[in-house]
Amino acid sequence: xxxTYLTILILLCLNFANAQTSDSLTTPAADKVQPSENTxxxxxxxxxxxxxxxxxxxxxxxxxxxxxxxNEGAYGFGIEHNVIxxxxxxxxxxxxxxxxxxxxxxxxxxxxHTNINNYYLRVAYKLDVVKKLTVSPFITGGALMIxxxxxxxxxxxxxxxxxxxxADVDFYxxxxxxxxxxxxxxxxxxxxxxxxxxxxxxxxxQQLNFSLGLRVDIINK
Amino acid sequence: xxxxxxxxxxxxxxxxxxxxxxxxxxxxxxxYQGRITDANGSPLQGIPVSVYISKEGYSGLYYNSISDTDIxxxxxxxxxxxxxxxxxxxxxxNNIALLVNxxxxxxxxxxxxxxxxxxxxxxxxxxxxKLNFEDIKLFEVANATTLNININNAGGYAISKLNLxxxxxxxxxxxxxxxxxxxxxxxxxxxxxxxxxxxxxLKYQTRTYINDNTLISNHEVQIAIGSEPVNYTLEF
Numbered sequence: 001x002x003x004t005y006l007t008i009l010i011l012l013c014l015n016f017a018n019a020q021t022s023d024s025l026t027t028p029a030a031d032k033v034q035p036s037e038n039t040x041x042x043x044x045x046x047x048x049x050x051x052x053x054x055x056x057x058x059x060x061x062x063x064x065x066x067x068x069x070x071n072e073g074a075y076g077f078g079i080e081h082n083v084i085x086x087x088x089x090x091x092x093x094x095x096x097x098x099x100x101x102x103x104x105x106x107x108x109x110x111x112x113h114t115n116i117n118n119y120y121l122r123v124a125y126k127l128d129v130v131k132k133l134t135v136s137p138f139i140t141g142g143a144l145m146i147x148x149x150x151x152x153x154x155x156x157x158x159x160x161x162x163x164x165x166x167a168d169v170d171f172y173x174x175x176x177x178x179x180x181x182x183x184x185x186x187x188x189x190x191x192x193x194x195x196x197x198x199x200x201x202x203x204x205x206q207q208l209n210f211s212l213g214l215r216v217d218i219i220n221k
Numbered sequence: 222x223x224x225x226x227x228x229x230x231x232x233x234x235x236x237x238x239x240x241x242x243x244x245x246x247x248x249x250x251x252x253y254q255g256r257i258t259d260a261n262g263s264p265l266q267g268i269p270v271s272v273y274i275s276k277e278g279y280s281g282l283y284y285n286s287i288s289d290t291d292i293x294x295x296x297x298x299x300x301x302x303x304x305x306x307x308x309x310x311x312x313x314x315n316n317i318a319l320l321v322n323x324x325x326x327x328x329x330x331x332x333x334x335x336x337x338x339x340x341x342x343x344x345x346x347x348x349x350x351k352l353n354f355e356d357i358k359l360f361e362v363a364n365a366t367t368l369n370i371n372i373n374n375a376g377g378y379a380i381s382k383l384n385l386x387x388x389x390x391x392x393x394x395x396x397x398x399x400x401x402x403x404x405x406x407x408x409x410x411x412x413x414x415x416x417x418x419x420x421x422x423l424k425y426q427t428r429t430y431i432n433d434n435t436l437i438s439n440h441e442v443q444i445a446i447g448s449e450p451v452n453y454t455l456e457f
Binding site: 105 | 242244245246247248249250252291292293294295296304305306307308309326349350351
């Protein structure tokens with residue numbers, strides 16, 4: 001068992017080293033930014049594209065729902081770990097936290113904070129725009145957990161599903177490192193029991209989040 | 222040795238554990254709504270209304286009685302006297318109460334008018350996660366007199382509940398009066414500030430033990446209030 005782990009570790013190290021060499025020989029960007037080079041016939045359709053995206057997000061809310069009418073976005077952050085790509089499609093599991101302050105106690109309850117945890121899978125399609133700049137529209141789907149709290153005291157959790165769509169604009173900085181901006185719409189559907197007249201108000205939440213972050217490339221083959 | 226250490230930690234946790242925390246479901250929202258008017262039925266604007274929840278408990282270490290309480294939702298009435306509040310449903314409460322014209326976090330009490338509360342609210346009172354209190358009347362405390370209630374118990378019964386219905390200041394209306402009281406040591410109020418020229422209903426619940434069985438019965442009497450203070454003796 002120990003040997004297996006060691007072998008995997010060595011292979012990953014070799015991959016990492018290979019990725020750096022390959023990138024430095026081909027393009028300034030870790031996953032080929034320039035369209036002329038990107039259309040290389042030798043590029044495989046399926047491959048590993050391991051990179052991390054870490055970002056700060058400014059949460060927002062829209063629509064006629066409790067998140068929009070009774071909360072104000074405070075701060076948020078997220079992490080995505082892309083693993084594979086097929087052609088220009090990229091697949092990544094991700095986690096995003098968005099924190100809100102309650103502004104209308106009569107609607108949301110006398111609770112200070114509404115924290116949204118979104119666990120999702122993201123599929124993005126990369127479009128090369130100009131040198132060093134790519135745009136990647138994406139869709140997401142996953143699980144949702146909303147936790148309302150005041151000074152560490154829990155006022156219960158809500159669980160449900162979350163779906164999103166948005167786009168990233170990635171700007172290549174230097175080898176293996178990019179800056180990216182993101183606009184993202186999320187539809188959140190917690191499973192809340194409420195009076196029939198207000199069920200939609202508590203069960204159909206909509207977020208509009210804007211983010212800024214860094215992308216760190218690890219492997220691109 | 223390992224067992225002893227484990228037992229020690231279990232004992233520490235058991236001794237220090239508290240069961241006083243209020244817990245909420247999170248995924249269930251309750252709606253309270255209604256309308257607040259003066260004694261003539263005209264709507265009152267800006268009256269603070271709130272939902273109070275409490276849980277009695279004991280600290281494991283010293284077995285001291287402690288409690289956890291929340292004003293879980295609050296608002297004020299609009300120009301039509303209407304109010305509407307949502308709150309997450311609690312899971313382990315001892316009492317839920319609607320407080321009318323009591324000061325809450327940001328809304329002061331309107332001192333011109335009386336206050337009232339509805340105690341002992343239970344989930345069974347809800348219909349489709351909603352409880353509509355309809356019209357609740359407040360009166361001007363300047364137009365008030367006093368009602369004193371004396372109890373003369375001659376029959377060996379015990380009063381387990383006592384409640385007044387009418388225009389009464391700082392009244393604690395038991396919303397589920399007919400349900401038996403869990404707490405055996407019930408303390409009732411003896412003196413009330415009430416609106417003049419009305420008829421007040423005095424509801425009381427008696428409890429007695431016959432052949433190891435508890436017999437509970439509910440009663441009502443009407444008390445006429447004029448413009449002078451009233452002393453009423455309840456004999457049962």
